[in-house]
Amino acid sequence: MNVGEPAIQLSDVRKAFGQNQVLRGIDLDIPAGQVTVLMGANGAGKSTLVKVLCGVHSADGGEVRLDGAPFAPATPSEALRAGVVTVHQNINDGVVPDLDVASNLLLDTLASGSGTFLKRREMRARAREIAAAVGLEIDVTRPVADLTLADRQLVSIARAMAHAPKMLILDEPTSSLSAVEADRLFDLIEMLRERGVAILYISHRMSDIRRLADRILSMRDGRIVGAFDEKPLDYSGAVRAMLGHEMTEVDIRVPERGRPVMEIKDLVLREGAAPFSITAHENEVIAVAGLVGSGKSTFASVLFGLQPPVAGTMRLDGGPHLPANAREAIRAGVFMCPRDRLVNAVVTDFDITENITLPFTRRHSRGSFLSFRSERATARKMIADMGVICQGADDGILTLSGGNQQKVMVARWMAEASRLLILDEPFQGVDIQARRDIGRKIRETAPSRGTIVFVAELDEALEVADRILVMSEHSVVGDHRNENIDVSAIMAEVVDAATARAAGQ
Amino acid sequence: MKQANTAIDLAIKFGFLALMAGLIVFFSITAEGFLTPFSAVFILQSVAITGILALGVTSTLVVGGFDLSIGAVATSALMLSSYVMVVWEMNAFWAVTFSLMMGAFVGFLNGVLIVKMRVPDLLATLGMMFLLIGAQRIPTEGRSISTGMALPDGTIADGTFSQAFLMLGRHRIGDLVPLSVVFLIVIAILVWVFLELTRHGRLMYAIGSNAQAASLAGTNVNRYKIIAYMISGTLASVGGVLLAARLGRGDVASGNNLLLDSVAAALIGFAVLGASKPNAFGTAIGALFVGILLQGLTMLNAPYYTQDFIKGAVLVVALMFTFALSGRSGRGRI
Numbered sequence: 001m002n003v004g005e006p007a008i009q010l011s012d013v014r015k016a017f018g019q020n021q022v023l024r025g026i027d028l029d030i031p032a033g034q035v036t037v038l039m040g041a042n043g044a045g046k047s048t049l050v051k052v053l054c055g056v057h058s059a060d061g062g063e064v065r066l067d068g069a070p071f072a073p074a075t076p077s078e079a080l081r082a083g084v085v086t087v088h089q090n091i092n093d094g095v096v097p098d099l100d101v102a103s104n105l106l107l108d109t110l111a112s113g114s115g116t117f118l119k120r121r122e123m124r125a126r127a128r129e130i131a132a133a134v135g136l137e138i139d140v141t142r143p144v145a146d147l148t149l150a151d152r153q154l155v156s157i158a159r160a161m162a163h164a165p166k167m168l169i170l171d172e173p174t175s176s177l178s179a180v181e182a183d184r185l186f187d188l189i190e191m192l193r194e195r196g197v198a199i200l201y202i203s204h205r206m207s208d209i210r211r212l213a214d215r216i217l218s219m220r221d222g223r224i225v226g227a228f229d230e231k232p233l234d235y236s237g238a239v240r241a242m243l244g245h246e247m248t249e250v251d252i253r254v255p256e257r258g259r260p261v262m263e264i265k266d267l268v269l270r271e272g273a274a275p276f277s278i279t280a281h282e283n284e285v286i287a288v289a290g291l292v293g294s295g296k297s298t299f300a301s302v303l304f305g306l307q308p309p310v311a312g313t314m315r316l317d318g319g320p321h322l323p324a325n326a327r328e329a330i331r332a333g334v335f336m337c338p339r340d341r342l343v344n345a346v347v348t349d350f351d352i353t354e355n356i357t358l359p360f361t362r363r364h365s366r367g368s369f370l371s372f373r374s375e376r377a378t379a380r381k382m383i384a385d386m387g388v389i390c391q392g393a394d395d396g397i398l399t400l401s402g403g404n405q406q407k408v409m410v411a412r413w414m415a416e417a418s419r420l421l422i423l424d425e426p427f428q429g430v431d432i433q434a435r436r437d438i439g440r441k442i443r444e445t446a447p448s449r450g451t452i453v454f455v456a457e458l459d460e461a462l463e464v465a466d467r468i469l470v471m472s473e474h475s476v477v478g479d480h481r482n483e484n485i486d487v488s489a490i491m492a493e494v495v496d497a498a499t500a501r502a503a504g505q
Numbered sequence: 506m507k508q509a510n511t512a513i514d515l516a517i518k519f520g521f522l523a524l525m526a527g528l529i530v531f532f533s534i535t536a537e538g539f540l541t542p543f544s545a546v547f548i549l550q551s552v553a554i555t556g557i558l559a560l561g562v563t564s565t566l567v568v569g570g571f572d573l574s575i576g577a578v579a580t581s582a583l584m585l586s587s588y589v590m591v592v593w594e595m596n597a598f599w600a601v602t603f604s605l606m607m608g609a610f611v612g613f614l615n616g617v618l619i620v621k622m623r624v625p626d627l628l629a630t631l632g633m634m635f636l637l638i639g640a641q642r643i644p645t646e647g648r649s650i651s652t653g654m655a656l657p658d659g660t661i662a663d664g665t666f667s668q669a670f671l672m673l674g675r676h677r678i679g680d681l682v683p684l685s686v687v688f689l690i691v692i693a694i695l696v697w698v699f700l701e702l703t704r705h706g707r708l709m710y711a712i713g714s715n716a717q718a719a720s721l722a723g724t725n726v727n728r729y730k731i732i733a734y735m736i737s738g739t740l741a742s743v744g745g746v747l748l749a750a751r752l753g754r755g756d757v758a759s760g761n762n763l764l765l766d767s768v769a770a771a772l773i774g775f776a777v778l779g780a781s782k783p784n785a786f787g788t789a790i791g792a793l794f795v796g797i798l799l800q801g802l803t804m805l806n807a808p809y810y811t812q813d814f815i816k817g818a819v820l821v822v823a824l825m826f827t828f829a830l831s832g833r834s835g836r837g838r839i
Contacts, residue, residue, distance in 0.1 A: 327724075347711045347715045348715060350710070358722045358724075364704070368703040
């Protein structure tokens with residue numbers, strides 16, 4: 001295999017889950033002997049793309065060619081045999097902690113091999129060879145459970161290397177590693193690059209990207225929206241392409257803001273982060289933008305009482321706000337519609353009505369007894385308000401499309417009056433129409449409360465917000481009114497803080 | 506296509522009830538004396554105790570848990586209530602009160618082990634089961650409790666089972682309906698009302714389906730889980746007291762089948778009316794179904810040792826109804 005020749009080629013690869021188009025025609029080449037970095041915000045479709053390549057999902061359309069031959073693995077083990085090796089984000093997916101290093105390194109052989117009894121000595125010798133081949137110095141008789149995360153990851157990569165792969169996919173491999181540990185991983189990746197392996201590296205960390213990237217692809221909304229391979233690499237351009245900005249038809253007229261609702265003073269989200277102060281007002285929709293890992297989720301968790309801040313004060317309507325858990329936050333009038341609805345929000349066994357009334361069953365009860373009539377009235381009203389497309393209020397929640405499920409989750413928190421409504425990535429996995437509907441509803445109901453929307457893409461912020469905050473390094477680094485806004489200034493804040501950090505390391 | 510769907514829907518929804526009706530018709534024809542009030546009462550009496558235990562398990566299944574200790578809690582309540590009356594020579598009120606408190610306390614311990622110490626539910630309640638099976642034998646050095654028994658210190662226990670206590674297990678209203686059957690019906694209705702009509706029941710179902718979502722919606726997940734195990738422990742001790750009252754002695758060997766029978770009834774309940782989830786009505790029907798089947802087979806002179814096999818077969822068929830036919834993935838785990 002020659003350096004620079006495409007090891008894997010994708011043309012017009014498509015994939016949808018139900019009505020949700022996740023990959024909308026991916027065209028890309030990944031050349032041998034190079035590190036191709038893939039960047040994209042949450043929900044851009046990176047994970048789905050990886051899953052298509054490693055045989056977890058099969059594509060709905062388009063073609064994948066590996067070394068010129070058609071490649072459509074039906075299972076992960078088929079992809080592995082064909083020479084496409086994937087190291088997943090969750091390190092423990094790649095190893096069996098209870099077994100020793102040698103057994104882990106030979107796991108695939110054990111699983112598919114013949115014979116019944118283990119030949120320990122042979123296994124150890126073979127395992128040492130495999131470990132040595134990737135420069136992993138480790139006692140192969142140690143149980144993997146005793147190893148550090150970094151070593152576990154190297155073991156899972158070494159295991160993959162035993163197959164002499166043509167292509168290696170790493171999905172955010174450094175997300176749980178320290179700087180020193182990451183360095184060892186980078187050395188290994190560079191060694192594999194020398195050997196002519198095509199490497200697809202998915203990451204948000206600018207420091208990783210600067211160190212490794214030969215080329216950068218930016219992905220957005222199920223498409224490749226930018227390819228950067230001229231040296232020096234245009235890192236800012238890549239981040240801009242990934243965050244994206246198309247002028248949308250939504251026309252925001254920033255209204256007069258009302259009384260202050262949530263006053264945040266000198267809040268420190270984690271040790272060493274810069275303190276910031278922000279005030280959220282009635283009739284004001286604040287969008288918070290920033291890269292993954294910029295502290296958006298931490299900010300949301302602190303507001304909703306899921307974790308305490310390191311320092312600083314929060315005042316709600318003038319009184320102190322320091323909820324110990326979600327229950328206290330809700331009682332105080334601070335509601336949060338969490339991200340990842342299927343994990344954090346949807347009660348799959350419940351119908352639409354039961355999902356909507358979940359936090360406020362007390363309002364729909366006399367004593368302890370539920371009033372089904374009251375519940376149903378609320379559900380019908382919210383379904384109509386939000387424009388949820390369904391047969392009726394007693395449809396199972398999973399019969400709805402992703403966008404409609406999300407509308408129900410937002411409706412859950414709009415059914416009662418709040419002082420501060422937090423929406424964490426409410427547009428995740430949602431089609432454009434549902435996104436518009438939800439955005440409009442957020443805007444309509446805003447006068448009576450403060451609203452903070454955490455967004456993955458800048459477009460979303462421009463569509464719903466009166467005011468846009470930019471987060472980086474667990475602090476707020478920019479604060480903009482959404483009028484005649486200088487998008488490139490915001491982009492610069494999102495990107496520069498991240499690249500400056502990387503350069504400083 | 507539409508037609509086929511509705512046929513399957515009907516099968517899922519009413520299949521199990523139809524099966525039960527068919528069974529009743531079959532036994533009425535083949536087994537003489539099956540379709541009499543006396544036989545019906547006998548069936549109800551035979552399922553009363555397992556039914557009550559099964560309703561307890563149901564409450565733990567609802568929050569996505571499981572309670573393996575119910576059989577051991579019931580036999581512990583049996584031994585404790587006997588001990589209170591025979592050795593401590595106290596009256597029926599205290600025998601019942603101590604037993605129920607013990608059941609609630611064991612449920613509380615189970616809940617704390619699972620919620621606070623993060624022991625997986627099956628292991629926590631399994632451990633508690635072994636612990637109780639051992640503990641209940643220590644005070645009497647492994648012997649059954651009855652009036653006139655010799656205690657470890659050489660004295661003779663003079664206490665007796667009070668008449669009031671024995672009534673709980675033996676009295677029949679109008680010489681026909683046993684008191685224990687009345688208890689079953691009342692408890693079944695209470696559990697049904699609690700789970701289906703109160704907001705507490707609704708939140709418990711939410712926890713069983715997605716505990717994370719319930720928590721982020723402001724539900725006190727830990728408290729509800731502990732309450733579920735306390736309901737389970739308390740109902741198991743009710744079953745144990747009724748068993749003691751029926752037997753009239755603290756028999757160490759009784760109650761071996763309680764766990765299996767009641768878990769089977771609760772799981773069969775998943776299939777009733779296509780609920781695909783734990784529910785009080787289904788559990789009661791499940792217990793009744795097993796009772797009818799065993800009574801009919803006994804009247805047809807089927808040998809006693811085939812009973813467990815038949816119960817197992819019914820359980821497997823019911824689980825097929827629930828999981829395969831309805832095409833749902835169920836609740837991830839039981």
